[in-house]
């Protein structure tokens with residue numbers, strides 16, 4: 161009986177020609193390297209199916225004991241976006257004017273950011289991403305494993321999926337982020353990780369002119 165519950169099935173895996181594999185990897189490197197964080201969004205609507213499919217693509221990521229310990233809350237309601245903007249700008253004002261160290265503020269100078277966040281009400285979607293250390297199901301605590309790692313991996317897949325689908329994102333992390341639990345009425349044990357802004361770029365969008373590290377600085381072969 162026990163054995164039946166823990167069934168295995170054949171892996172769905174396709175061997176590819178290695179030249180083709182190299183080409184796929186090269187193209188992915190090029191395509192994913194075109195992704196940039198933007199801070200000026202258009203209000204052009206985006207079909208919800210695209211967002212839903214990208215979230216399902218993200219959910220294909222590995223997770224601790226396959227518990228998928230995360231929740232993606234998609235916000236499209238104008239009033240809720242407004243509430244989130246008010247709360248985020250309050251925290252960000254504190255950050256830029258009181259909490260941030262001078263070193264941190266200097267590191268942020270190239271991005272020309274401040275506490276005012278118009279994209280939170282302009283972009284068609286905000287995706288609030290929560291890691292779930294545990295759930296309460298029928299009054300019982302159900303613990304999950306590696307919630308932060310699993311949520312980070314899924315979020316990376318989500319950002320790449322949205323980019324490859326033709327959308328732009330901003331990984332926004334006003335700190336502390338726990339106002340997301342209150343405004344979005346989520347259980348207090350869920351850890352708010354990121355408020356992902358999703359949509360099309362404004363037509364005259366510019367981005368900081370910055371480089372990415374070369375392979376030998378981020379990787380080593382032993």
Ligand SMILES: Cc1cc2nc3c(=O)[nH]c(=O)nc-3n(C[C@H](O)[C@H](O)[C@H](O)COP(=O)(O)O)c2cc1C
Pocket residue numbers: 195196197198199271273330331332333334367
């Ligand atoms: C965990 C994390 C938090 C971030 N938080 C913010 C943020 O609060 N505000 C912001 O404008 N950009 C934020 N960013 C965006 C980074 O500044 C950006 O990813 C980085 O400069 C690299 O630029 P690129 O995404 O265009 O390659 C964040 C990125 C990450 C990964």
